[in-house]
Amino acid sequence: MFLLALRDACWLTLLAFPLIGFDLVQKYGETGKEIIFEWQAIGTIFIGILLIRLAAGFFKRYRIYRCPEGRLQEAKLGISNIVSKVYRLFDHRLHQRPALVTLFALAVALPFLPRVSNAALDVLTLAFIYVVLGLGLNIVVGLAGLLDLGYVGFYAVGAYGYGLLYQYWGWSFWQALPACGMIAALFGVVLGFPVLRLRGDYLAIVTLGFGEIIRIILNNWDSFTNGPNGISSIPRPTLMGLEFSRQAKEGATTFHDFLNIEYSSNHKQIFMYLLLLSMAVFTMFVVERLQHSRLGRAWIAMREDETACAAMGINTTLAKLSAFGLGACWAGFAGGFFAARQGFINPESFTFIESATILAIVVLGGMGSTVGVTIAALAVVIIPELARGFSQYRMIIFAVALVALMLFKPEGLLPAKRRMYELHPDDPNDLNHENQSVLEVTRQ
Amino acid sequence: MTPLVVLDRVSKHFGGLKAVERISFTINQGLITGLIGPNGAGKTTLFNCITGMYQPTSGSITWCGAEKSCLLNRLKPHQVTRLGLARTFQNIRLFANMTALENVMVGRHIQSRAGILGAIFKPARVRSEEQEIISQARRILGLVGLADRAGGLAKNLAYGEQRRLEIARALATEPQLLLLDEPAAGLNPSETEDLDALIKKLQQELRLTILLIEHDMKLVMNISDEIVVLDHGELIAQGPPAVVARDRHVIAAYLGEEFC
Ligand SMILES: Nc1ncnc2c1ncn2[C@@H]1O[C@H](COP(=O)(O)OP(=O)(O)OP(=O)(O)O)[C@@H](O)[C@H]1O
Ligand SMILES: [Mg+2]
Numbered sequence: 001m002f003l004l005a006l007r008d009a010c011w012l013t014l015l016a017f018p019l020i021g022f023d024l025v026q027k028y029g030e031t032g033k034e035i036i037f038e039w040q041a042i043g044t045i046f047i048g049i050l051l052i053r054l055a056a057g058f059f060k061r062y063r064i065y066r067c068p069e070g071r072l073q074e075a076k077l078g079i080s081n082i083v084s085k086v087y088r089l090f091d092h093r094l095h096q097r098p099a100l101v102t103l104f105a106l107a108v109a110l111p112f113l114p115r116v117s118n119a120a121l122d123v124l125t126l127a128f129i130y131v132v133l134g135l136g137l138n139i140v141v142g143l144a145g146l147l148d149l150g151y152v153g154f155y156a157v158g159a160y161g162y163g164l165l166y167q168y169w170g171w172s173f174w175q176a177l178p179a180c181g182m183i184a185a186l187f188g189v190v191l192g193f194p195v196l197r198l199r200g201d202y203l204a205i206v207t208l209g210f211g212e213i214i215r216i217i218l219n220n221w222d223s224f225t226n227g228p229n230g231i232s233s234i235p236r237p238t239l240m241g242l243e244f245s246r247q248a249k250e251g252a253t254t255f256h257d258f259l260n261i262e263y264s265s266n267h268k269q270i271f272m273y274l275l276l277l278s279m280a281v282f283t284m285f286v287v288e289r290l291q292h293s294r295l296g297r298a299w300i301a302m303r304e305d306e307t308a309c310a311a312m313g314i315n316t317t318l319a320k321l322s323a324f325g326l327g328a329c330w331a332g333f334a335g336g337f338f339a340a341r342q343g344f345i346n347p348e349s350f351t352f353i354e355s356a357t358i359l360a361i362v363v364l365g366g367m368g369s370t371v372g373v374t375i376a377a378l379a380v381v382i383i384p385e386l387a388r389g390f391s392q393y394r395m396i397i398f399a400v401a402l403v404a405l406m407l408f409k410p411e412g413l414l415p416a417k418r419r420m421y422e423l424h425p426d427d428p429n430d431l432n433h434e435n436q437s438v439l440e441v442t443r444q
Numbered sequence: 445m446t447p448l449v450v451l452d453r454v455s456k457h458f459g460g461l462k463a464v465e466r467i468s469f470t471i472n473q474g475l476i477t478g479l480i481g482p483n484g485a486g487k488t489t490l491f492n493c494i495t496g497m498y499q500p501t502s503g504s505i506t507w508c509g510a511e512k513s514c515l516l517n518r519l520k521p522h523q524v525t526r527l528g529l530a531r532t533f534q535n536i537r538l539f540a541n542m543t544a545l546e547n548v549m550v551g552r553h554i555q556s557r558a559g560i561l562g563a564i565f566k567p568a569r570v571r572s573e574e575q576e577i578i579s580q581a582r583r584i585l586g587l588v589g590l591a592d593r594a595g596g597l598a599k600n601l602a603y604g605e606q607r608r609l610e611i612a613r614a615l616a617t618e619p620q621l622l623l624l625d626e627p628a629a630g631l632n633p634s635e636t637e638d639l640d641a642l643i644k645k646l647q648q649e650l651r652l653t654i655l656l657i658e659h660d661m662k663l664v665m666n667i668s669d670e671i672v673v674l675d676h677g678e679l680i681a682q683g684p685p686a687v688v689a690r691d692r693h694v695i696a697a698y699l700g701e702e703f704c
Contacts, residue, residue, distance in 0.1 A: 286564050290560075290563050290564065293563030293570075293574075294553060294558045294562075295558070295560060295563050296563065297542075300541075300542060300546075304538075304540055304542065305537045305540075307497070307521075307533075307537060308538070309539075310522050311497075311521050311525060311533075312550050312551050313522050313525035313554035314550070314553050314554075315520075315522050322560065326560070418542060418546060420543070420595050
C-alpha cells in the first residue's frame with residue numbers, strides 16, 4: 001500500500017511541477033527571465049499527496065461494499081464498524097443532497113467573504129457559463145452520443161439573439177433570455193434534420209461545418225449583424241427592474257438608489273456571479289432529471305446501440321432531434337448570459353476553438369456525468385487563469401495536463417455511474433415476480 | 445387456427461444476391477414456429493424484413509394483430525415494435541453501459557408517456573409512471589431469472605445472462621409476437637435446457653406467439669409446433685417437426701443422415 005501511495009505521489013508531483021514548481025522572475029535591469037524553483041511547494045505537495053493517498057488506501061481497505069441492488073451493506077471486516085458507518089454517511093445517495101446544498105451555500109456566500117476580488121468573481125462567472133455550455137453539450141455528446149463539433153454555433157445564436165433583439169427592438173435581458181433559448185433550440189432542430197442519418201466522424205465534420213457557417217454569416221452580413229464590428233453596449237441584466245449602473249437610464253431606478261447605499265461596482269459583479277451560479281445549478285438540476293427520465297434512457301440507449309434502440313419502439317429521429325434541440329437550447333441561454341456579461345459581442349468569440357474547449361470539458365469530466373462535467377468546466381476555465389503568471393507557457397501547461405488526464409483517466413474525472421434503483425422490501429410486487437406474469441397484469 | 449403474420453411471396457435481394465426468394469408462410473397465433481436452415485440461408489434477413497429493418501424487395505407481410513391489421517412492408521422498426529412485435533438479435537445488441545434493469549426499463553418506453561416537461565418537473569403522474577416502469581422491469585427480470593443481476597452493467601453479465609436479458613428487454617415492450625434469433629447460440633447444454641423451459645413458459649403463460657431461429661436441432665424439434673426450413677433463400681419444407689425431420693430435401697440440405 002505504501003508503495004502504491006509513493007507511486008501516485010510521484011506521478012502527481014510530476015504533473016503539478018510545471019504548474020507550481022517554478023516561477024519566472026524578471027530581474028531588475030536584466031533582459032530575459034530567470035527561473036526560480038519552488039522546492040518548498042513541491043515538497044509540501046509530495047508529502048500531502050502521500051498522506052492523502054495513504055489515508056484513502058486505509059479507507060478502501062475497510063470499505064463497505066455494495067450489494068448488486070445498490071444498497072450498502074455492512075462490511076464484515078471486524079474492527080471497521082465505525083469507519084464503515086462514516087463511509088456510509090458520505091456514500092449514500094440520501095446524504096449527497098445535504099453535501100450539495102452545503103456546497104451551494106458556500107458558493108453563494110463566496111462573494112461576501114473578505115479578500116475575494118472582483119477579478120476572481122469574474123473568472124468564476126465565466127466558469128459558470130462554461131458549466132452551462134458543458135452540460136448542454138453533454139446532452140448531445142454524452143447522453144445521446146452524437147458527436148457535435150459545431151456547438152459554438154448555437155452559443156453564437158444565443159448571444160446574437162439577445163444582441164440583435166436589443167439593438168433592433170430594445171428588448172431587455174429578461175425578455176430576450178427565453179427567446180435566446182428558443183431560437184437556439186429551433187436552430188438545433190433545423191440543423192438536426194440533415195444529419196439524422198450521419199454518425200460518428202461524418203456527423204462531426206458536418207456539424208463542424210454548421211458551426212463555421214453560422215460564424216461566417218454573422219461576420220459577413222454587415223447590414224444586419226454589423227459584421228466583424230459586432231454589437232456593443234448591450235445592457236446588463238437588471239434585478240427586478242433595478243439597474244446596476246451609477247446613473248439610471250430615464251425612468252429606471254438603480255440598485256444603490258433603491259437600497260439607499262453607496263454605489264459600488266462590486267454589486268454588479270456579485271449580481272452577475274449569483275445569477276450565473278443559479279443558472280449553472282438550474283442546468284445541473286434539469287440535466288440530471290433528464291438523464292434519469294424516460295427520454296434520457298432513450299438517449300443513452302441510442303448512444304449504446306441505435307438499431308436495438310429502434311427495435312425497442314423508440315423513434316430515433318425524435319430522440320435525436322430532441323437531443324439536438326435541448327442541447328442547443330442551453331447553448332442559447334449561455335449565449336444570452338455571455339452577451340450580457342461582456343456587453344459586447346462579435347463573431348471572433350465564436351470560433352471553432354470554443355467548440356473544442358466545450359467538447360474537452362465533456363470528455364474530461366466523463367461523458368454523461370453531470371458532476372464530472374461541472375468540475376471539468378470549472379477546472380478548464382480556472383486553471384489557465386491561475387497559470388497566467390506563465391503567460392505564453394500556460395496553454396502548453398494546460399495541454400500537458402489534458403493529455404496526462406486522458407492517459408491516466410481515459411473515462412474522465414468522474415465517469416458516469418448508472419443509478420441503482422433500490423428495491424423496496426415493502427412492495428409486494430417485487431417479491432412474487434416468479435409466478436405472476438407482467439403481460440397479464442398490465443393487459444387487463 | 446388464427447394467423448398472426450402472413451408472408452406472401454416475400455423477396456429480399458442484395459444486388460444480385462437473392463437472400464430471400466419468394467417465401468410464403470403463415471405464423472399462427474399462440475404457436476412456436478421454428479425457422480431453420482443452413483448458414484446464409486436467409487433466416488436473419490427474413491427477420492429483418494418482418495421487423496422493419498429491411499424493406500422487402502417484393503411481396504407482402506401482413507400483420508393481423510388483435511387491435512389492427514396492416515402491411516408491415518413500409519413501416520420503420522419502431523412502428524413495427526409498437527404494433528406488438530419484439531425481437532432479439534443474433535449477435536447480442538444490449539445497451540452495454542446500462543444496468544440490466546435499465547435495459548429492460550428502456551423496453552418499457554412504448555408503454556409509458558412522460559415527455560420533456562414531465563421529466564423536468566416530475567409531477568405525481570410521472571413519478572408513479574417511473575415506479576411502474578421500475579417494478580415491471582424487475583418483474584420481467586425475475587421472469588427470465590435475472591432478478592439478482594438487476595444492478596449489474598449489461599456488458600459485465602455472463603454470456604448466457606446477456607442472451608436472457610435480450611429476451612427480457614423484448615418482453616418489456618409487451619409484444620404479441622416474439623422473434624428470437626438464435627437464442628441458444630453459445631449456451632451450454634444446461635443453459636439451453638433452461639432456455640427451452642423459458643420459451644415454453646412464455647408461450648403457455650403469456651400466450652405469446654414465437655418465431656424462433658435456431659441451429660440447436662434438439663431444442664427446435666422439442667419446442668416447435670411448426671417448422672419452416674429455408675435454403676439458399678428459398679422455402680424448402682414446412683410442417684410439424686416430425687414431418688419436417690423426415691423430409692428428403694431437408695435432410696439433404698441441412699439435417700444430415702443422423703436425423704433419419
Ligand atoms: N445487408 C446485407 N447486404 C448484403 N448481403 C447481405 C446482407 N445481409 C445479409 N446478406 C447476405 O444474405 C445471405 C443470407 O444471410 P442471413 O444473415 O440472412 O443468413 P442466416 O440464415 O441468418 O445465416 P446464419 O445461420 O449464419 O445466421 C448471406 O449470403 C448474407 O451474406
Ligand atoms: Mg442469422
